[in-house]
Amino acid sequence: MSLDRATVRRIATLARIRVEEDEIPRLQNELNGIIGWIEQLNEVNVEGVEPLTGAAHMALKMREDVVSDGGYPEKVLANAPDRAGPFFAVPKVVE
Amino acid sequence: MLTDLTIAQARDGLRAGTFSAEDLTLAHLHAIEALNPRLNAYITVCHALAMDQARAADAALARGEARSLTGIPLAIKDLFCTEGVRTTAGSRILGPFVPPYESTVTANLLRDGAIFLGKTNMDEFAMGSSNMSSAYGPVENPWKRRQDAKAVLVPGGSSGGSAAAVAARLAMGGTGTDTGGSIRQPASFCGIVGVKPTYGRCSRWGVVAFASSLDHPGPFARTVEDCAILLGSMAGHDPKDSTSADMPVPDFAAACARGVKGLRIGVPREYRVDGMPAETEVAWQQGLAWLREAGAETVEISTPHRKYALPAYYIIAPAEASSNLARYDGVRFGLRTDGEDLRDLYERTRASGFGIEVRRRILVGTYVLSTGYYDAYYLRAQKVRALILRDFTEAFVHVDALLTPTAPSAPFAQGEKMDDPVQMYLNDEFTVPADLAGVPAISVPGGLDANGLPIGLQVIGKPFDEETVFSVGAALERAAGFDALPALRAGA
Numbered sequence: 335m336s337l338d339r340a341t342v343r344r345i346a347t348l349a350r351i352r353v354e355e356d357e358i359p360r361l362q363n364e365l366n367g368i369i370g371w372i373e374q375l376n377e378v379n380v381e382g383v384e385p386l387t388g389a390a391h392m393a394l395k396m397r398e399d400v401v402s403d404g405g406y407p408e409k410v411l412a413n414a415p416d417r418a419g420p421f422f423a424v425p426k427v428v429e
Numbered sequence: 430m431l432t433d434l435t436i437a438q439a440r441d442g443l444r445a446g447t448f449s450a451e452d453l454t455l456a457h458l459h460a461i462e463a464l465n466p467r468l469n470a471y472i473t474v475c476h477a478l479a480m481d482q483a484r485a486a487d488a489a490l491a492r493g494e495a496r497s498l499t500g501i502p503l504a505i506k507d508l509f510c511t512e513g514v515r516t517t518a519g520s521r522i523l524g525p526f527v528p529p530y531e532s533t534v535t536a537n538l539l540r541d542g543a544i545f546l547g548k549t550n551m552d553e554f555a556m557g558s559s560n561m562s563s564a565y566g567p568v569e570n571p572w573k574r575r576q577d578a579k580a581v582l583v584p585g586g587s588s589g590g591s592a593a594a595v596a597a598r599l600a601m602g603g604t605g606t607d608t609g610g611s612i613r614q615p616a617s618f619c620g621i622v623g624v625k626p627t628y629g630r631c632s633r634w635g636v637v638a639f640a641s642s643l644d645h646p647g648p649f650a651r652t653v654e655d656c657a658i659l660l661g662s663m664a665g666h667d668p669k670d671s672t673s674a675d676m677p678v679p680d681f682a683a684a685c686a687r688g689v690k691g692l693r694i695g696v697p698r699e700y701r702v703d704g705m706p707a708e709t710e711v712a713w714q715q716g717l718a719w720l721r722e723a724g725a726e727t728v729e730i731s732t733p734h735r736k737y738a739l740p741a742y743y744i745i746a747p748a749e750a751s752s753n754l755a756r757y758d759g760v761r762f763g764l765r766t767d768g769e770d771l772r773d774l775y776e777r778t779r780a781s782g783f784g785i786e787v788r789r790r791i792l793v794g795t796y797v798l799s800t801g802y803y804d805a806y807y808l809r810a811q812k813v814r815a816l817i818l819r820d821f822t823e824a825f826v827h828v829d830a831l832l833t834p835t836a837p838s839a840p841f842a843q844g845e846k847m848d849d850p851v852q853m854y855l856n857d858e859f860t861v862p863a864d865l866a867g868v869p870a871i872s873v874p875g876g877l878d879a880n881g882l883p884i885g886l887q888v889i890g891k892p893f894d895e896e897t898v899f900s901v902g903a904a905l906e907r908a909a910g911f912d913a914l915p916a917l918r919a920g921a
Binding site: 348372383387409410412 | 526788808814
């Protein structure tokens with residue numbers, strides 16, 4: 335599997351990372367190097383093996399579905415790059 | 430020198446009144462002042478805060494209310510959120526971030542009386558094995574090559590700042606996180622002890638997320654016992670982390686004195702790789718001989734999927750990272766770079782805020798999770814992960830712990846292994862399997878190579894059996910009598 339220019343552009347768009355045209359060849363080269371190396375996993379027989387999603391050697395606990403935190407908008411907004419009153423502010427998204 | 434004491438010794442001195450927490454903290458702050466401009470181990474030094482904490486510790490000592498870490502100055506990896514203290518994760522994108530809350534692990538350390546000297550340097554978002562990807566500059570390893578003292582070596586990564594700080598006596602101990610080896614590999618490179626406990630032993634709450642199913646907070650110190658003391662404070666159930674283990678925390682420090690008589694130690698043959706320096710093999714064999722002399726039996730075993738752990742990791746970790754790092758959008762916290770519209774703002778913020786390695790891993794993660802590739806890459810990697818856990822589970826039917834080298838190479842120089850990302854990834858070959866399986870492991874200094882650089886030995890144990898890991902680690906430490914010192918250190 336080899337990533338072409340268009341694929342690199344597509345995944346950069348999916349990842350919401352701006353990539354300049356002149357960065358693409360280098361990225362393409364590095365990503366192909368990594369993906370090519372990863373493909374050695376195709377040697378492994380995984381037939382009938384259940385995928386392992388995590389390393390926790392126990393069952394996840396259930397908890398009450400209740401509000402247990404909150405009520406401090408100033409703390410929540412303290413690191414906002416831009417705000418308008420008790421809201422996060424972003425550039426206009428509707429005309 | 431106060432900065433040369435172990436945590437256990439300093440506790441005794443504080444309780445006996447031989448010196449105060451203020452004396453001890455000031456000695457470390459002076460050492461930081463003298464050496465940090467060169468080592469760059471700390472991103473943020475908390476002088477005033479540390480002195481306030483030291484005075485509070487002295488008051489507690491005077492009242493006879495000392496807890497397990499009262500008055501002990503520590504270095505905190507800049508991935509742990511600390512209330513009111515800037516937390517960058519080594520990234521530009523979190524440059525302006527001051528958490529309004531305290532991570533559970535650091536809150537536990539504060540509860541037990543620890544003093545925080547500052548926040549330590551690290552590879553950006555913990556992605557790296559050399560500390561070269563930090564947005565706040567590289568860290569210099571305090572160790573020097575005997576023949577080439579001018580070369581600036583890397584401290585390993587990603588927790589390179591904490592490891593260098595503890596090795597150079599700029600802290601008595603510290604915190605790190607280990608996702609693919611980020612505690613054990615820098616511990617090995619800096620000639621100190623580092624522990625990655627069982628997944629779930631230390632809460633991840635308030636630790637900036639990299640790959641949630643792999644992120645393990647853990648301690649650094651200069652002795653095995655000191656790591657046991659630190660882990661005893663850091664560990665414990667936390668309802669705020671759904672993967673936190675609701676299990677009692679054993680007396681890890683007591684386990685250090687247990688000895689290894691009658692234990693069976695597995696020697697997995699797959700940890701012998703092409704190009705591994707002969708000295709690493711010699712240190713490994715020496716470690717096995719020490720354990721036999723101490724009464725353990727060593728047994729050749731096989732973990733046949735070991736070589737597939739690293740490529741599986743480089744699917745799973747970037748996949749989780751691409752999802753976790755979606756939160757950095759320039760809206761709620763962190764850096765913002767303005768754009769023509771909201772989408773342009775996201776794209777420019779993330780392009781300017783993330784460094785090259787982080788962008789690379791987000792792209793790999795996005796690719797392996799994208800439609801049409803999910804089964805071929807991500808699902809297959811999760812199945813391989815199951816096989817890696819099975820290798821350990823089967824090994825632990827026959828043995829109590831495994832002994833391996835921590836890293837395939839000695840510390841390298843800044844600028845080396847930088848051209849090909851995969852060459853850098855290979856640093857974590859021996860540490861990644863324990864992260865994927867969630868089993869506990871320690872790195873202990875086992876000796877020096879011909880250049881006079883430290884070589885780490887790794888002990889891997891059963892889930893939630895850190896006690897055996899500590900007992901084997903402490904036995905190695907006693908036999909090794911490792912007393913070599915880094916060239917750059919406080920008072921040198």
